[in-house]
Amino acid sequence: MCGIIGYVGAKSAQHVVIEGLRRLEYRGYDSAGIALVGADGLHTSKKAGKLSNLENELAAHALPEATTGIGHTRWATHGGPTDENAHPHVSANGRVALVHNGIVENFAELRNELIGQGVKFNSETDSEVVAQLLGKAVENKNLLDAMREVVARLEGTFTLVAVDATDPKHVVAARRNSPLVVGVGKGENFVASDVAAFIEHTREAIELGQDQIVQISADEIKVINFDGTDAETRSYHVDWD
Ligand code: GLU
Numbered sequence: 216m217c218g219i220i221g222y223v224g225a226k227s228a229q230h231v232v233i234e235g236l237r238r239l240e241y242r243g244y245d246s247a248g249i250a251l252v253g254a255d256g257l258h259t260s261k262k263a264g265k266l267s268n269l270e271n272e273l274a275a276h277a278l279p280e281a282t283t284g285i286g287h288t289r290w291a292t293h294g295g296p297t298d299e300n301a302h303p304h305v306s307a308n309g310r311v312a313l314v315h316n317g318i319v320e321n322f323a324e325l326r327n328e329l330i331g332q333g334v335k336f337n338s339e340t341d342s343e344v345v346a347q348l349l350g351k352a353v354e355n356k357n358l359l360d361a362m363r364e365v366v367a368r369l370e371g372t373f374t375l376v377a378v379d380a381t382d383p384k385h386v387v388a389a390r391r392n393s394p395l396v397v398g399v400g401k402g403e404n405f406v407a408s409d410v411a412a413f414i415e416h417t418r419e420a421i422e423l424g425q426d427q428i429v430q431i432s433a434d435e436i437k438v439i440n441f442d443g444t445d446a447e448t449r450s451y452h453v454d455w456d
Contacts, residue, residue: 217239217242217243217244217287217288217289217290217316217408218235218236218239218240218242218244218286218287218288218316218407218408218409218412219239219285219286219287219288219314219316219374219376219388219395219406219407219408219412220232220235220236220239220285220286220287220376220405220406220407220408220412220413221284221285221286221376221378221386221388221405221406221407221431222235222282222283222284222285222386222403222404222405222413223282223283223384223385223386223403223404223431223432223433224282224400224402224403224404224433225282225402225403225433226282226403227280227281227282228251228281228282228283228284229249229251229273229278229280229281229284231284231405231413231416232249232251232284232285232286233249233266233269233270233273233286234415235286235405235407235412235413236249236266236286236287236288236412237266238409238411238412238414238415239288239407239408239409239411239412240266240288241411242288242408242409243290244288244289244290245263245264245289245290245291245296246261246262246263246264246288246289246291246296246297246298246300246301246302247261247262247265247266247268247269247286247287247288247289247301248260248261248262248269248286248287248289248301248302248303248314249261249269249273249278249284249285249286249287249303250284250285250286250303250305250312250314250378251278251279251281251283251284252281252283252284252312252378252379252380252382252383253279253280253281253282253283253383254383255279256309256380256381257305257309257310257312257378257380258278258279258281259278259303259305259312260272260273260276260278261298261301261302261303262298262301263296263297263298263300263301264296266288281383282383282433283378283383283384283385283386284378285303285312285314285376285377285378285386286314287301287302287303287314287315287316287376289301289302289316290316292318292341293318293322293339293340293341293342294338294339294340295339299337299338299339300338300339300340302314302315302340302342303346304337304338304340304342304343304345304346304347305337305346305350306346306347306349306350306351307334307335307347307350308350308351308354309350309380310349310350310353310354310379310380310381311346311349311350311353311358311361311377311378311379311380312346312377312378312380313342313345313346313349313375313376313377314342314375314376314377315340315341315342315345315373315374315375316373316374316393316408317371317372317373317374317391317392317393318341318371318372318373319341319342319344319345319369319370319371319373320370320371321368321369321370321371322341322342322344322371325344325348325368325369326343326344329344329347329348334347341371345365345369345373345375346377348365348368349361349362349365349377352364352365353379357379357382358377358378358379358382358385358387358430359385359387359428359430359437359439362375362377362387362389362428363428363439363441363443366389366391366426366428366441367441369391371391372391372392372393373389373390373391373392373393374388374389374390374393374394374395374408375388375389375390376388376406384432384433385430385431385432386406386430386431387428387429387430387431388406388428388429388431389427389428389429389441390423390425390426390427391425391426391441392425393408394408394409395407395408395423395427395429396408396409396410396420396421396422396423397420397421397423397429397431397436397438397448398410398412398413398416398417398419398420399417399419399420399421399436399450400413400416400417400419401417402433402434403416403417403433404431404432404433404434404435404436405417405431406429406431410453414453418452418453418454419450419452419453420450420451420452420453421436421438421448421449421450421451422448422449422450422451423438423446423448424440424446424447424448426440426441427439427440427441427446427448428440428441
């Protein structure tokens with residue numbers, strides 16, 4: 216289980232992401248982290264233990280204000296619940312920050328391939344291979360196309376959410392056998408593992424189907440299938456409290 220959120224809009228992304236993660240706490244977790252991207256690039260903070268540990272870290276070492284961000288609560292499956300293994304994971308070239316819920320079954324072969332290419336890993340997680348693959352892929356394509364290229368190489372279950380240090384306007388997410396919903400706001404949009412993460416901001420949601428990728432900006436939502444074709448989605452109104 217555990218939780219994921221991504222935000223693009225006009226509000227403080229740090230505030231939206233931390234409050235969203237708090238509403239996902241019921242799902243259980245052992246560490247938490249956040250990545251913000253703005254005009255001055257990508258900044259991350261992550262801590263083992265409770266969300267309050269991350270908040271204390273952010274109070275002690277503040278990140279620059281940004282209106283685009285992603286957040287994660289982790290339930291460790293590969294690598295212990297340490298600061299290093301907490302998400303987000305940043306690619307070696309500093310281009311991409313990625314959060315992942317689920318398991319990448321074929322991570323060992325992908326990791327060996329990347330190590331063979333000289334990539335240095337900073338964690339013991341299966342998830343970091345996705346950050347490293349995405350980091351390489353965005354060197355010659357946008358984050359949406361890079362995500363499409365990378366998910367084709369993954370086996371297992373995943374909700375993935377990523378940002379590109381050079382593109383503060385977009386958050387890109389993908390899902391396979393793991394939950395992901397889009398929150399449709401006015402001048403702001405969300406992705407999350409559960410509508411609870413953004414219910415405070417909007418009650419309009421889009422349910423993603425299996426094997427789909429979504430790109431959000433402040434005023435646009437684009438959903439495609441893993442094969443690149445336009446995706447059919449279902450919009451709905453959340454009417455519970
Ligand atoms: N398998 C990943 C890890 O151990 C993600 C776990 C999760 O779903 O939070 O880091």
